[in-house]
Amino acid sequence: MVEFMEEFVKKTEVLSLNMLFKWDKEREYVERYSETTTGGLKNFFKSRAERGHSASNVVKIEEGGVVNKPAESRRVPSMKRRRAEAGGSGKEKVIDLTSNRCCGKEVSLEDVKLITKRQRRLHGYGGEEDLTSVWSEHFPISVVAEEHFQSKTDLDLIGSxxxxxxxxxxxxxxxxxxxxxxxxxxKAREEAERKKEESKEIQRSLEAERKLQVVNEQLALRDKEVEVLKSDVEQLKGKLQKLDKEKTELEARVIELCVEKKEAETSKENHGYAMLEIGFERARKQAEFFYLDLKFDNLDLIKVVHNGALVDDDEVDVEGGGDHDPQDGEA
Incomplete structure (x- = not known):
């Protein structure tokens, strides 16, 4: 196929991909490279001819035949191979790229799988729902590029x-x-983290508002209780003032009763003295009645006979003596 293309380019300046299908038996193989443009192929072979290379590398063998050998390309080891060379089993959750000058760190397989999962739809092809979509498997990408992005000015600029x-x-x-x-x-991760943090902040704010509301309700309930207690205190103050007034009245009454008691005791004592005086006067009058010749003017109610003389009752109590028997002396 490469030899045919090389010979065909030498004969003509125009190369159509559709013409390739006439000589190629493996149509599917050629269709896989149908995105290659005519201008790109011409520039490719032209640049190779200028450098003195042919379209294929010819290697001689012992029998004298030739074989086509593709140009060696620099292959970059895959992540799986790098892990295997690092001693991994292929099932590790972390890719060790610390020796790689580009990355220089360990990469989690979960992050790689997540990127692959997110990008799968964008890097694939859709069905036949919308043939105008560039993700459609039937969209003629090469034709569009040929018609709209292969102008002579642009090609000359690129070829220069x-x-x-x-x-x-x-x-x-x-x-x-x-x-x-x-x-x-x-940026998207930071935005997601910021939104997540804002959501947490909102949740914390709502929780704080809820707690504040509970505290306000408790304070309102306490205020009601305080009002009730204040009312009870006012009532108790009224009762206390009333009781103080009653206490004052009772104390005054007690004083009055004490005075009355004292007066009653004094009156009782005076009543006894009065009765004693009346009895003494009765006895004196009766003695005068029986003894007309005797003088009873010297008789004294508050005195007693002591040691042959009339003395006050207090003096007898102080000296400790007793009353004089009337039979021992004269009356």
């Missing part, structure tokens, strides 16, 4: 630089796109 410059340009664009993609990914 060498392969190395074009390769560097694609590397720069890819690196910058990678930088932008990683930035957007980290």
């Amino acid at each position: 630089v060498d392969d190395l410059t074009r390769a560097q340009f694609m590397q720069v664009c890819a690196a910058r796109l990678l930088c932008f993609g990683r930035y957007e990914e980290l």
Whole structure:
């Protein structure tokens, strides 16, 4: 196939991919490369001819035949191979890339699987629902590129630089796109973390408001209880004032009763003295009645006969003597 293409390019300046199907028996093999444009193939073979290379590498063997050997390409070891070389079993959850100059760290397989899961729809092809979608498996990408993105001016601009410059340009664009993609990914993660933190903050705020509401309800209940207690205190104060008044009245009454008692005791004592006086006067009058010749003017109610003389009753009590028997002396 490569030899045919090389010979055909030497004969003509125009190469149509549809013409390839006339000479190729394996149609499916060619269709896999149908996205290759005519201009791209021409530039490819032209640049190879300028560098002095043929379309295929010819290697001689002992029998004198030739075989087509594809150009050796620099293959980058896969992650699985890197893990195997690092002594992993292929089932580890962490990819060790600490020796890699690009990454220089360990990468979790969960993160890799998550990226693959998220990107699967974008890197695949859809069905036949919408044939105008660039994700449709029937969308003619090469035809659109041929018609709209292969102008002579653009081709001349691209062809005016060498392969190395074009390769560097694609590397720069890819690196910058990678930088932008990683930035957007980290930005999305930060936004998700920020929203998550805001959600937690809102939850904490709602919880604080709920607690504050409970505290306010408890304070309102306490205020009601305080009002009730204040009312009870006012009532108790009224009762206390009433009791104080009653106490004052009772104390005054007690004093009055004490005075009355004292007066009653004094009156009782005076009544006894009065009765004694009346009895003494009766006895004196009766003695005068029986003894008309005797003088009873010297008789004294508050005196007693002591040692042959009339003395006060207090003096007898102090000296400790007793009353004089009337039969021992004169009356």
